Amino acid sequence: MAQQDNTPDWKIDFPYSTVETLQVSRRQFAKFLCLVSGGLMAGSGLVAIKSSFFPERKVEGEHFVCNTAALPVGGTRSFTLPGSTVPYILIHLENDEWRAYEQKCTHLSCAVFYKPGTGRIECPCHNGWFDALTGEVVQGPPPRPLPALNVIVKGDAVYVTGQQPA
Numbered sequence: 001m002a003q004q005d006n007t008p009d010w011k012i013d014f015p016y017s018t019v020e021t022l023q024v025s026r027r028q029f030a031k032f033l034c035l036v037s038g039g040l041m042a043g044s045g046l047v048a049i050k051s052s053f054f055p056e057r058k059v060e061g062e063h064f065v066c067n068t069a070a071l072p073v074g075g076t077r078s079f080t081l082p083g084s085t086v087p088y089i090l091i092h093l094e095n096d097e098w099r100a101y102e103q104k105c106t107h108l109s110c111a112v113f114y115k116p117g118t119g120r121i122e123c124p125c126h127n128g129w130f131d132a133l134t135g136e137v138v139q140g141p142p143p144r145p146l147p148a149l150n151v152i153v154k155g156d157a158v159y160v161t162g163q164q165p166a
Contacts, residue, residue, distance in 0.1 A: 058162050059081060059084075059149060059160070059161065059162035060162060061161065062152065062159040062160070062161050063081050063082065063159060063160050063161070064157060064158070064159055065077065065079050065090050065100070065158045065159065065160055066079075066090070066157075066158055067156050067157055067158070068092075068153060068156050068157070068158060069156060071090065071092045071158070072092065073092055073093070073094055073096065074092065074093075074094055074116035074117065075091075075092050075116075076089055076090065076091050076092070076113070076114045077089070077090045078090075078103060081160075086102060086104070087102070087103040087104065087111070088100055088101065088102055088103055088149060088160070089101055089102075089103040089112065089113075089114065089121075090151070090158065090160070091114045091121075091132055093119070093132060093133070094116070094117065094119075097133070098151040098153060098158060099132060099133065099135070099148070099151060100148065100149040100150075100151050100160045101121065101130075101135050101146040101147065101148050101149070102146055102147040102148075105123035105125065105126075105128055105142055105146075106137075106142045106143055106144045106145070106146060106147075107123065107125075107126060107128055107140070107141045107142040107143065108125060108126070110123050110124065110125035110126070111123075112128075112130065112146070114132060118132075119131065119132050119133065120132055120138060121135075121146065123140065123142065126140055126141050127139070127140050128140030128141055128142040130142070130145065130146050135147075135148045149161065149162065150162070
């Protein structure tokens with residue numbers, strides 16, 4: 001009489017113990033380390049190539065944004081320039097001045113928003129704040145001021161041009 005085996009069918013197909021599946025060999029670890037290191041190296045190389053061979057284009061000429069009547073005091077308008085994907089924000093400050101900045105925080109590129117009545121631009125991702133008059137960092141982790149555009153008001157039209165070098 002043959003003895004009946006109580007081993008489940010799946011254990012016969014997959015004869016690995018739990019301890020064996022949780023352990024990582026040095027060879028597996030080295031493969032994983034090489035794969036991750038190679039990926040990081042390739043990514044860094046692509047960033048370096050993009051920044052050196054494809055520099056960002058400067059804003060040239062005047063670009064119409066809106067009419068002055070379309071933006072009340074304390075209001076904002078998001079816009080992009082033709083041929084660009086960079087988002088900008090036009091601000092009509094409470095002292096009746098106009099400012100235009102890139103709408104990406106200089107920390108991690110989160111969208112920034114103007115807080116009416118405070119004179120500040122907020123980055124809600126990490127509680128960063130910028131001065132709405134100058135674009136300078138007031139608080140938080142952003143490492144540099146917001147890139148700005150010059151704003152020109154001609155009659156009832158608002159235009160932006162590239163920032164003049166300091």
